[in-house]
Amino acid sequence: MVTITRREHFNAAHRLFRPDFSDEKNLQVFGKCSNPNWHGHNYILYVTVRGEVDPHTGFVVNLKSLSQLIREKVIDKLDHKNINLEVDFMSGRLASTENLAMAIWEELEEGIRQLGGLLHSIRVEETENNSVEYFGP
Amino acid sequence: MVTITRREHFNAAHRLFRPDFSDEKNLQVFGKCSNPNWHGHNYILYVTVRGEVDPHTGFVVNLKSLSQLIREKVIDKLDHKNINLEVDFMSGRLASTENLAMAIWEELEEGIRQLGGLLHSIRVEETENNSVEYFGP
Amino acid sequence: MVTITRREHFNAAHRLFRPDFSDEKNLQVFGKCSNPNWHGHNYILYVTVRGEVDPHTGFVVNLKSLSQLIREKVIDKLDHKNINLEVDFMSGRLASTENLAMAIWEELEEGIRQLGGLLHSIRVEETENNSVEYFGP
Amino acid sequence: MVTITRREHFNAAHRLFRPDFSDEKNLQVFGKCSNPNWHGHNYILYVTVRGEVDPHTGFVVNLKSLSQLIREKVIDKLDHKNINLEVDFMSGRLASTENLAMAIWEELEEGIRQLGGLLHSIRVEETENNSVEYFGP
Amino acid sequence: MVTITRREHFNAAHRLFRPDFSDEKNLQVFGKCSNPNWHGHNYILYVTVRGEVDPHTGFVVNLKSLSQLIREKVIDKLDHKNINLEVDFMSGRLASTENLAMAIWEELEEGIRQLGGLLHSIRVEETENNSVEYFGP
Amino acid sequence: MVTITRREHFNAAHRLFRPDFSDEKNLQVFGKCSNPNWHGHNYILYVTVRGEVDPHTGFVVNLKSLSQLIREKVIDKLDHKNINLEVDFMSGRLASTENLAMAIWEELEEGIRQLGGLLHSIRVEETENNSVEYFGP
Numbered sequence: 133m134v135t136i137t138r139r140e141h142f143n144a145a146h147r148l149f150r151p152d153f154s155d156e157k158n159l160q161v162f163g164k165c166s167n168p169n170w171h172g173h174n175y176i177l178y179v180t181v182r183g184e185v186d187p188h189t190g191f192v193v194n195l196k197s198l199s200q201l202i203r204e205k206v207i208d209k210l211d212h213k214n215i216n217l218e219v220d221f222m223s224g225r226l227a228s229t230e231n232l233a234m235a236i237w238e239e240l241e242e243g244i245r246q247l248g249g250l251l252h253s254i255r256v257e258e259t260e261n262n263s264v265e266y267f268g269p
Numbered sequence: 270m271v272t273i274t275r276r277e278h279f280n281a282a283h284r285l286f287r288p289d290f291s292d293e294k295n296l297q298v299f300g301k302c303s304n305p306n307w308h309g310h311n312y313i314l315y316v317t318v319r320g321e322v323d324p325h326t327g328f329v330v331n332l333k334s335l336s337q338l339i340r341e342k343v344i345d346k347l348d349h350k351n352i353n354l355e356v357d358f359m360s361g362r363l364a365s366t367e368n369l370a371m372a373i374w375e376e377l378e379e380g381i382r383q384l385g386g387l388l389h390s391i392r393v394e395e396t397e398n399n400s401v402e403y404f405g406p
Numbered sequence: 407m408v409t410i411t412r413r414e415h416f417n418a419a420h421r422l423f424r425p426d427f428s429d430e431k432n433l434q435v436f437g438k439c440s441n442p443n444w445h446g447h448n449y450i451l452y453v454t455v456r457g458e459v460d461p462h463t464g465f466v467v468n469l470k471s472l473s474q475l476i477r478e479k480v481i482d483k484l485d486h487k488n489i490n491l492e493v494d495f496m497s498g499r500l501a502s503t504e505n506l507a508m509a510i511w512e513e514l515e516e517g518i519r520q521l522g523g524l525l526h527s528i529r530v531e532e533t534e535n536n537s538v539e540y541f542g543p
Numbered sequence: 544m545v546t547i548t549r550r551e552h553f554n555a556a557h558r559l560f561r562p563d564f565s566d567e568k569n570l571q572v573f574g575k576c577s578n579p580n581w582h583g584h585n586y587i588l589y590v591t592v593r594g595e596v597d598p599h600t601g602f603v604v605n606l607k608s609l610s611q612l613i614r615e616k617v618i619d620k621l622d623h624k625n626i627n628l629e630v631d632f633m634s635g636r637l638a639s640t641e642n643l644a645m646a647i648w649e650e651l652e653e654g655i656r657q658l659g660g661l662l663h664s665i666r667v668e669e670t671e672n673n674s675v676e677y678f679g680p
Numbered sequence: 681m682v683t684i685t686r687r688e689h690f691n692a693a694h695r696l697f698r699p700d701f702s703d704e705k706n707l708q709v710f711g712k713c714s715n716p717n718w719h720g721h722n723y724i725l726y727v728t729v730r731g732e733v734d735p736h737t738g739f740v741v742n743l744k745s746l747s748q749l750i751r752e753k754v755i756d757k758l759d760h761k762n763i764n765l766e767v768d769f770m771s772g773r774l775a776s777t778e779n780l781a782m783a784i785w786e787e788l789e790e791g792i793r794q795l796g797g798l799l800h801s802i803r804v805e806e807t808e809n810n811s812v813e814y815f816g817p
Numbered sequence: 818m819v820t821i822t823r824r825e826h827f828n829a830a831h832r833l834f835r836p837d838f839s840d841e842k843n844l845q846v847f848g849k850c851s852n853p854n855w856h857g858h859n860y861i862l863y864v865t866v867r868g869e870v871d872p873h874t875g876f877v878v879n880l881k882s883l884s885q886l887i888r889e890k891v892i893d894k895l896d897h898k899n900i901n902l903e904v905d906f907m908s909g910r911l912a913s914t915e916n917l918a919m920a921i922w923e924e925l926e927e928g929i930r931q932l933g934g935l936l937h938s939i940r941v942e943e944t945e946n947n948s949v950e951y952f953g954p
Contacts (some may be wrong), residue, residue, distance in 0.1 A: 409878065445899070485849070487854065
């Protein structure tokens with residue numbers, strides 16, 4: 133098996149909370165991440181694709197095409213945005229890193245198939261100490 | 270001259286805008302950083318202190334005391350906060366990295382003098398590509 | 407599958423040697439790592455946990471609870487310590503990175519299960535060039 | 544399962560192109576990577592080996608021996624070289640990161656077996672944004 | 681004094697040699713960096729600008745404008761190029777990191793003045809172990 | 818002014834304490850760094866040299882010669898050693914990062930002058946959060 137990984141970035145605001153919880157309950161469960169005035173991160177996204185190496189190009193998939201796809205489907209929607217308020221594919225979901233990784237998978241899976249590869253995993257680093265990796269449903 | 274540098278982190282939301290500008294003007298001057306719904310960063314703060322090496326301890330200043338001072342005066346006020354709305358020492362100031370570095374200087378200068386050192390510079394990294402360093406008034 | 411990873415640090419002294427070897431034999435097998443006067447490292451620890459995403463929190467496990475568990479069971483015992491002399495769970499084991507990763511697994515597995523996740527792997531970076539990952543017995 | 548990973552570096556020139564393509568076709572498929580005057584990278588190589596932990600040494604394999612093997616078989620042939628023109632094990636292959644990872648696997652697999660381990664994966668980082676990992680045939 | 685620093689990248693091939701030296705002499709002075717078939721690096725460029733903070737924007741200079749200037753004047757000419765053969769501002773100069781930093785200074789100084797700042801230093805990292813910083817003539 | 822910087826590493830054990838202090842007093846002043854059983858770090862050393870660029874080589878000083886000098890005078894004495902017990906140039910000095918940087922300056926200053934440069938600064942990173950820079954007496 134061969135995998136290629138493309139790294140991208142986005143800087144966004146978010147808040148962890150449930151509208152059906154009181155402020156006290158949100159603070160208890162989500163800690164300072166529940167701050168009603170938001171906080172934010174420099175998120176790092178790693179998209180890993182597996183597949184056969186095309187003997188004509190030496191590529192699993194063309195990295196320039198992969199980067200464009202990630203930019204259109206994911207980065208342009210998240211970068212310098214509020215994840216809770218402005219990102220269509222996160223609408224109605226808790227803005228946790230786990231949910232973010234799973235939603236980004238859904239955004240990219242079909243497009244990567246059209247590029248000739250299979251989405252292998254989505255890794256999202258929220259901080260240098262905290263990250264999530266999703267390997268698909 | 271000897272300097273010591275302590276690195277700390279804070280994750281915060283902010284927005285670059287002027288209330289006396291229209292949304293269009295803010296967008297033109299500040300770009301996507303003016304998003305009214307906020308965005309955020311994992312800020313990295315470097316506090317550099319200069320001084321003589323104390324022959325009894327081998328230290329310019331005690332790093333544990335320096336770290337506590339930075340935490341009380343700066344990190345606890347900025348971490349998981351909205352810089353525009355919730356940080357007393359940024360009240361009434363544009364939330365640019367330049368202004369943030371200058372305000373952090375004011376917060377720390379006197380306390381560092383009491384620890385026996387002189388504040389040499391404040392460096393704030395907003396992203397791995399963009400940073401500011403302030404060397405005092 | 408979803409995994410979350412928490413990064414932690416500890417700074418410790420150690421020595422690679424077998425008491426049943428002569429100093430020459432230890433030097434031959436373990437090189438400069440066998441120095442009887444010790445040496446040390448800034449170790450980086452990555453704890454990866456897998457599980458289902460809890461729909462009420464959006465979390466695999468609560469990262470604050472995970473970090474506290476790692477701190478109590480592992481970091482407080484290793485940080486600023488001598489791995490050969492002072493760490494109960496390394497007693498009687500060669501202080502190699504492989505053995506360290508396997509011992510940390512044993513320290514954490516049950517506690518992570520009580521947090522609602524399954525320990526997936528323990529990665530220990532001894533230097534930026536040398537690391538070990540353990541996936542369980 | 545236990546794995547150990549050794550990181551090494553090499554700085555090399557290369558070019559992505561097919562001799563049976565015109566310059567225009569090469570530019571279209573490979574973009575600026577097809578520049579006939581070459582370009583280059585600081586490649587980072589991660590070699591991951593799996594195996595049992597030897598109870599006499601606490602090692603999967605001896606890292607000093609592994610590093611020497613990688614240096615002889617791979618780094619000395621690639622470092623400060625032109626991958627297209629000077630590297631015997633890349634002769635006749637497109638100089639993509641995928642092909643490089645697969646060729647390095649072939650160079651190392653047998654030697655690692657002689658050290659007592661099994662080659663698990665070869666990861667090559669061409670830039671901090673682009674990397675490939677190969678898990679064997 | 682306040683400084684802001686913008687980080688940019690370029691991947692390029694080069695060779696250290698003097699045309700008036702024999703191959704043996706070049707090898708003796710420049711080592712493996714004199715390889716006639718070229719080698720290459722992922723260069724990292726840090727451009728530091730000093731100035732007053734504009735009270736209307738909170739900026740020393742607008743980072744988007746600075747990044748565009750660096751891209752046009754420097755990155756577009758160096759990225760995926762051969763420094764010895766293709767870069768107009770390095771023509772006739774030894775392709776050392778020192779000379780590269782000094783030439784980049786000349787390319788940027790006037791443009792940065794037009795943005796309202798003063799060029800403070802150019803730092804070029806050739807590898808993570810080797811870097812040069814130039815503070816002007 | 819032009820400066821070049823060479824990065825090197827050493828892994829060492831140390832302890833912060835004064836023999837004329839009781840264990841309690843040492844613990845109070847130096848915290849967990851006073852552990853009598855030692856602890857250790859992956860130290861990173863940055864040696865910065867300034868000078869004129871030699872028009873025949875394009876170099877301030879030859880980096881290969883600089884690296885050899887640092888290795889002989891500093892790294893070979895510190896790497897995989899106990900700083901308090903085994904390092905001649907630290908004998909009788911508190912093993913703080915400040916004192917280490919100042920002692921390394923003394924070890925290197927004359928040799929760098931013989932290479933044709935002037936030692937500009939010594940930076941020692943003890944951890945990614947704590948570092949010291951010394952600019953000379």
